Amino acid sequence: SLKNYKSLDAHNIPRVLDFPLPKTQGDPETDPVAMAELRAKRLQATAPKNLVDPTHSLDHFYGALLRGGTTQIVHYGDSPTTADLITADARAMLQKEFGDGGSGFVLIARPWAWYGHRGVEMSASNWKNDIAGSAQFRDGLHGLGGVSAVGVAGATAHWRLTRGASRGTIEIAYLAQPDGGAFSVEAEDQQLGEVETAAEAKAPGYARFAFPAGSTRFTLRVTRGMVRLYGADFRKAAPGVVYDSLGINGANVTLLSRAFNGRHWAAELNHYKPDLVIINYGTNESGFGQFVNGTWAAEMKEVVRRLHAALPESSVLLMSPMDRGERETSGDIETNPLLPRLVMIEARVASETGAAFFNTFEAMGGEGTMGRWYTAEPRLVGADFIHPMPAGAKIVGELLYNALRDGYNQYKLRQLKDTANNQ
Numbered sequence: 014s015l016k017n018y019k020s021l022d023a024h025n026i027p028r029v030l031d032f033p034l035p036k037t038q039g040d041p042e043t044d045p046v047a048m049a050e051l052r053a054k055r056l057q058a059t060a061p062k063n064l065v066d067p068t069h070s071l072d073h074f075y076g077a078l079l080r081g082g083t084t085q086i087v088h089y090g091d092s093p094t095t096a097d098l099i100t101a102d103a104r105a106m107l108q109k110e111f112g113d114g115g116s117g118f119v120l121i122a123r124p125w126a127w128y129g130h131r132g133v134e135m136s137a138s139n140w141k142n143d144i145a146g147s148a149q150f151r152d153g154l155h156g157l158g159g160v161s162a163v164g165v166a167g168a169t170a171h172w173r174l175t176r177g178a179s180r181g182t183i184e185i186a187y188l189a190q191p192d193g194g195a196f197s198v199e200a201e202d203q204q205l206g207e208v209e210t211a212a213e214a215k216a217p218g219y220a221r222f223a224f225p226a227g228s229t230r231f232t233l234r235v236t237r238g239m240v241r242l243y244g245a246d247f248r249k250a251a252p253g254v255v256y257d258s259l260g261i262n263g264a265n266v267t268l269l270s271r272a273f274n275g276r277h278w279a280a281e282l283n284h285y286k287p288d289l290v291i292i293n294y295g296t297n298e299s300g301f302g303q304f305v306n307g308t309w310a311a312e313m314k315e316v317v318r319r320l321h322a323a324l325p326e327s328s329v330l331l332m333s334p335m336d337r338g339e340r341e342t343s344g345d346i347e348t349n350p351l352l353p354r355l356v357m358i359e360a361r362v363a364s365e366t367g368a369a370f371f372n373t374f375e376a377m378g379g380e381g382t383m384g385r386w387y388t389a390e391p392r393l394v395g396a397d398f399i400h401p402m403p404a405g406a407k408i409v410g411e412l413l414y415n416a417l418r419d420g421y422n423q424y425k426l427r428q429l430k431d432t433a434n435n436q
Contacts, residue, residue: 063376064416065360066369071417074289074328075424083114083248085285086256087157089269090293093335093400094260095124101131102410104256110418112253115181118285121162121170121233121242125262132176133247139168143241145272146264153274154215156186156243157281158259164242166194168235172245179226180250185233186243186281189218194238200224200231210240217280246285257287266294270315279323287327290320293373295334295359296399299352310358317366329368333359335409336374338383338398346384346398353380376412 077084086107088100108114119130122137124144129135143150145159155161162170185198185208193210198220205222212218224231233245248255261268269278269292282290292313298305313331320329333356337349356374363370378385386393386405393405401409 063372063412064369064420065363065372066420067364068367069424069427070367070369071289071328071330071420072424073326074417075421077288078111078254078421079425079428081112082252084111084254084289085114085117085287086254086289086291087282087285087287088256088258088291088293089264090258090260090291090332091264091296092260092262093406094258094293095262096127096129096260097131097258098401098403098406099410099413100256100258100260102407103414104131104254104258106411106414107254107256107417112251113176113249114251114253114255115246115248116174116176117248117255118158118186118244118246118257118259119172120158120160120244121164124160130258132174134173134175135171137162137168137170140164140170144261146261146268148272152215153272154188154277155273156188156217157257157285158244159261159264159268159273160243161188162242163239164235165239166235166237168240170233170245172231172247174229174231174247180223181228182221182223182248182250183231184219184221184246184248186246186284187218187220188215188241188243190215190241192238194240195236196240196242197234197236198222198231199234200228202230202232207236217277217284219284257285263297264294265297266292266309266312266316268294269319270312275319278319282320282323287324289328289330290324291330291332292316292320293332293334295352295355296337299334299337299349299355302351305351305355305358309355310362313359313362314366317362317368321367329366330371331359331363331368332371332413333373335377335399335401336380336382338387338394340398346381346387348380348383371413371416373409373412376416377409 088094094100116130116132119133119135120128122140122142124142140162143161143163145155148155150161183198187210189210189212191211191213193212195207195209197207198205205224208220210218298309317329334352337352338346339349340346352374356372360370360372383394383398387398391404392402394401
């Protein structure tokens, strides 16, 4: 009877599941159902209090982790995630636990000086970035990450992976379009191939190349005409987690509910097929009471509706904003008064749409957290009381990881119980 349980623990998650089991009428030594029930009761005391998922909408994600292979997470956020803060730490812990599937999606060129992706060094020249929400192109065709890089012959992009792979692939996402130009891709100064982007109509395009073992340096060059590119996706041949950090500076929920063309975004999502999509907005909206009290909930519901329509099997997690501090006339740093209401509204939207909800605000300490973080040594948040310092971002990344890990443990217990009941 214990064989099934052991097979469900292949990833060696910290064993909150292991504790002495008393002899009862349903002997846990011989009765797997009794064993599962006792374990579930003990685990309930350590359940993730700030991760709410009553309909088990995260089960698809947990199942992907349990099966192995590649598990992909797409995390949409605002300014902290543009520098891969929070996401980089969550990624590192998930990849340590479940395997490293690669660096994932990286933009072609930096739209902001602070844009970055941990594990990838990048530089580029002669590109014009077009950013969803303030785009020159009003077609809504912004790829997976919300940024188009437009370049003509001579534009180049360079990436260096600081965590090399013995084998893997690089995939360039672009817009196929009438009169599109061409670009080439190199690894270690050896050309992997050239891609023509010309097409009869505008549509997402992808060009994937296997690269030689041990490659760490990659170059993209526009060789002819004008191209519109979205990003490079780096994958290892080995199974594991791929965690895409897709932050847009100043973003709010309408980026995904309105600025993204619905059909185009659905096609992009279907190509990457994420097992979990995290929607992490709210900080910027918390400065606009009429929006929060009026249409913010409807906009978030539209985002979830779009995701469920495009990815009916995938898990969706609404992740609340962090605390946002404001200095009062007294000199004290207090929580923005609108932010707790926004968090409450988001929790309700998650419940009504069948999405999971992670209460970042409460997990990090609730009201007054940014005031405490600003006076901490070392300081955990910047002088705007909004943007975390790397040490603060690591705390939030760990909170998210721990909640998902604990949810995964509970999922394994339910799988064990279901297996035992069906025997």
